[in-house]
Amino acid sequence: MGLVLQHVTKQFGSFTAVDDVTLSISEQGMFGFLGANGAGKTTTFRMILGLLEPTKGEITWKGERITYKHSHLIGYLPEERGLYPKLKVKEQLIYLGRLRGLHKEEIVKEMRYWLERFKIPQYENQKVEQLSKGNQQKIQFIAAVLHHPQLLILDEPFSGLDPVNVEMLKEAVIDLQRKGTTIVFSSHRMEHVEQLCEHICIMHKGKPIVHGSIKELKRSFGKKNVIIHGELPFETLTDIPGVLKVEKMVEGVRLQVADESVSQRILAHIYAKGFIRTFSLEEPSLNDIFIEKVGATYEQ
């Protein structure tokens, strides 16, 4: 078994930051944490890494508690980005890599590979403070993966990056997973989680609201979306039983329906009432599930 959290709770004084989280994340999987600010994602990660002691419960990686003995097996990209501003990229990575148990030669080799891959080989001997924010983030990502960790924890890895760099980083993450790395990451962007993960956990106020495989979650969610584009009298759609929500869009509407069969009633209702350009039945998005479960609009 990979990473196992059993009844993990963390209290700061009277405040409960993480409340009874039980999860198991299989080896070589990609697991996503979703949640608003203050949902307890970072605290959970810090407990996994051993930076904080859980108040209750236990966390194990391959059956063992994680201590500093395991630090060469674990990679971490914290939410709060930071590097030594005055050090050169190379010096920085050598220092951080050696702390993860690597030798200088291996670090330089790995570093060159990653700098090349991220198309920034020219920054090897530049001070970090001279790099753009996006490039600093790439350097930090390199620092987290230099030592081929078995378990990689990425706290908001894509925040603050432009779309090109997001793609570049996503590919790297997928690549690492294919090579056998277990990846746990958090994001506030639903689409990233939806694209990358098989399994997710939605946290809200310290509690895991839902967790499981995305496919499973969507199927058990039951509700579906119906998208209609065209020139039609959309106002009357709310009267159809089973239609839960109507959302106006530029080209038409997006309806949330209680189950698949409702879509057929809608189709019958609008048939021959106007020109229909698109009619489609879709799986619910993670966002729909999130809103439903958390009961509030997700802060983007």
Added chain:
Amino acid sequence: MNNKFWIVFLHTYVTKLKSKSFFISTIITAFIVFGISQLDRIIEAFSDGGEKTIGVIDETNGWYESLQAQLQSNKEIKLVRHNKSEEQAKKLVQTEQWYAYIVLHIQHGKPKVTYYAKNIADSDVTHEIEQALQHVKIAMMAKQIGLTYDQINALYAPIAMEKVALEEHAKTEEQLNQARAIVYVLLFAMYMFVLMYGSMIMMEVATEKSSRIMEILISSISPIQQLFGKILGIALLSLTQFVIIFSVGYASMKNSDMLRQLLGMNELPLSLMIYGIVFFLLGYLLYAMLFAVLGSIVSRVEEVQQMAGPVTMLVVAAFIMAMFGLNAPESSFITAMSFVPFFAPMIMFLRIGMLHVPTWEIAFSIVLLVGTIAFLFVFGSKIYRGGVLMYNQASSWKDLKRAWQLTKK
């Protein structure tokens, strides 16, 4: 695991050693030390060397001649009798032909002197003249009363007092003067280094924290090892600088009579030097821990100074006490303070330098000091562990408690 400690230790040392600020501060301090050791020569080189002409308007009878005779051996002052008006004398001073002029006259049977110069900041000249006049006055008065020269000499002959300490190990007068000078220099060095390197550690920790690299660091190395590696790395750096500056000082002092006499460099007591280094290191460790812990609860580098204040005050207080103690090393206040861990590095060292302190007292003071360091280390590293994960808008002393809670279960 120990391997990581060495990585942090060497990284801290080498990065700081290569830094511009270390280079510049070492050069400047070495230069200042060199300058001080050569102070007598420098003053000599800068003095104009020429004689200072001083006009004398003598309204008495015979004082001028006596004063002239008194100042004959003085090469800096040349007296000129002035028989014309005071207005003219004033002009001569203002046009800088004369350095100054004095008016001598008798008032109610007593001599009265007025000194006129462009400014009266240079106390050397007036002091010389005053002394010479004092001698003249005594001679004049003695003559009036009818004392012989021998009688005057007998009156003014200084008492020969020799101080002999009866305690077996007590230091002789000469040794004491030497010890005082050495202790003073080492105390000052301790003060400077503790403040300089203590705040360097605090800055270092605060910078790592505010640049948010701390979280990466402590996910690969335990905060305690990281903290210790850093503190010892900077300790080695401070010793490096100390050795450089001390060597420069020693080398340049070899050629300087003034300081060699003062410090008695010929026979520098080795044991005192060893105690100096021991107390220096212990004092450094104690304050480095305090500074590091404070650095860990600061969220932004700008807040460092504010938080450092109270600890800096402790160091300053220790130094002020030590300065007082140099003149009264036996006072019970100093004896008591030499056991207080925050002051012991300076005060106990001072007592060792100035007195014969029983070994058990030294040992007791060192044990207390080491105990406090160990205590601070255990508690400090817990606060440090929590502190580095904490980010607040404004830092305060309450954060110490919050950081402590963060490391609990």
